[in-house]
Amino acid sequence: MTISQQIPNGVTLDIDRSDDAYRGWLKEAVRKVQADANRSADTHLLRFPLPEKWGVDLYLKDESTHPTGSLKHRLARSLFLYALCNGWIRPGRPVIEASSGSTAVSEAYFAKLIGVPFIAVMPRTTSAEKCRLIEFQGGECHFVDDPRGMYEESARLAAETGGHYMDQFTYAERATDWRGNNNIAESIFRQLELERFPEPAWIVATAGTGGTSATIARYVHYMQHDTRVCVADPENSCFFDGWSTGDPDITCDCGSRIEGIGRPRMEPSFLPGAIDRMMKVPDAAAIAAVRALERVIGRRAGGSTGTGLWSALKIVAEMVAEGRRGSVVTLLCDPGDRYLDKYYSDAWLAEQDLDIAPHTAAIESLLRTGVWSG
Known part of the structure; x- marks a missing residue:
């Protein structure tokens, strides 16, 4: 039997999951990401x-x-706005991304901008300079030996930490x-x-x-x-x-x-x-x-x-x-x-x-x- 079938006549079910602190954080995070675009030529x-x-x-x-x-700055900004407005990124929880470098640099920047941790899951062959740039932006580099394993490792880390796997390879086009x-x-x-x-x-x-x-x-x-x-x-x-x-x-x-x-x-x-x-x-x-x-x-x-x-x-x-x-x-x-x-x-x-x-x-x-x- 479904919940709706158990409701007595005239009774309204009401579940409120709103959180004033989270909504305030969300508004400020979206503002900061949009402001980055506004001040960029x-x-x-x-x-x-x-x-x-x-x-x-x-x-x-x-x-x-x-x-x-890099070109990935546009993508990272869009991905962050998309994930924030979908309620996927939460205060204090890490954003995790599978990336060969440039997207991770840009996402680390936006994660730092809104104050959340960032973990880049990358092939071990990624250039040393890209790794330095990710860490400069406050991100963490997590290496895999086989590039084909980046997706599964990113999802595993997100589940383990309670964070959000950004998944640029799925969401970039939308x-x-x-x-x-x-x-x-x-x-x-x-x-x-x-x-x-x-x-x-x-x-x-x-x-x-x-x-x-x-x-x-x-x-x-x-x-x-x-x-x-x-x-x-x-x-x-x-x-x-x-x-x-x-x-x-x-x-x-x-x-x-x-x-x-x-x-x-x-x-x-x-x-x-x-x-x-x-x-x-x-x-x-x-x-x-x-x-x-x-x-x-x-x-x-x-x-x-x-x-x-x-x-x-x-x-x-x-x-x-x-x-x-x-x-x-x-x-x-x-x-x-x-x-x-x-x-x-x-x-x-x-x-x-x-x-x-x-x-x-x-x-x-x-x-x-x-x-x-x-």
């Missing part, structure tokens, strides 16, 4: 110089200028308001308004959770733009294979060398039906691309930026070959100083048996002749 749209006669413009949306230095509200897609289109090709032919993103590509693709469809969305995937990641085969259960056996992107499973936030194209990019090509970026515009960036830039340059070459005019946008996801011991280290390249010379030559040839040979 928009990120720059950098132009990658190409010959004017090509009729193609290439831009990088520089997300490294966020307070925590925590962000993709219709507008200053999301990354709206920002790109607004910043392009006075350029010669204000509606980009292509936007290239990379996928860790899949949340950024989902936000951009949904916004493009919602606003009825003709822009196409391409996702670049590194080695040791299953997104490309899952997208091309239509198999949502596909997995791979090892973790990505390109921190922040590439996953051993098809993450729930990755929306394959929303995007138009995918490219599988060799890790050596991604590293060649970020080193080329430094030579061309004087900026160092991480490997996820290189993965997207390699794909964007390939699209630029296709447009030039076909005589199509227009613009292409990709993302500068985070700064290269987090990876000096990896992507900018020749010793690390040798250890990983990565030869970037052919890819470097292909980029230099493209920039000199407009012809793609990669």
Whole structure:
């Protein structure tokens, strides 16, 4: 028999779980997270110089200028607001996240902002600089040997501590308001308004959770733009294979060398039906691309930026070959100083048996002749 069947006629059941102290804490926590957005300026749209006669413009949306230095600052802010407003984060209880680094840095920042503990569950191979940044923000690093075990270990820690497992890989695509509200897609289109090709032919993103590509693709469809969305995937990641085969259960056996992107499973936030194209990019090509970026515009960036830039340059070459005019946008996801011991280290390249010379030559040839040979 249900409770409602036991109620005498005319009797009202009333359960009040409100707590004035908690509601006051919640209002203040939401205010602090929203205030962070209010005092943050928009990120720059950098132009990658190409010959004017090509009729193609290439831009990088520089997300490294966020307070925590990466694209993941937007995601972390959205995830915290989503979890706070759902009643999932509670005073004094830890927030736990499975992350390869940059999301954890940003979430540690927001956890510190609202005064709750933070634990990052990360692969043991995560760069030392990212670990330092997490700890600088007051977070704790909890390492796993197998990246595929991050999810279960995060859930276990949340259950053990009474905390909240943020689970960016599930909630990234739904925590962000993709219709507008200053999301990354709206920002790109607004910043392009006075350029010669204000509606980009292509936007290239990379996928860790899949949340950024989902936000951009949904916004493009919602606003009825003709822009196409391409996702670049590194080695040791299953997104490309899952997208091309239509198999949502596909997995791979090892973790990505390109921190922040590439996953051993098809993450729930990755929306394959929303995007138009995918490219599988060799890790050596991604590293060649970020080193080329430094030579061309004087900026160092991480490997996820290189993965997207390699794909964007390939699209630029296709447009030039076909005589199509227009613009292409990709993302500068985070700064290269987090990876000096990896992507900018020749010793690390040798250890990983990565030869970037052919890819470097292909980029230099493209920039000199407009012809793609990669």
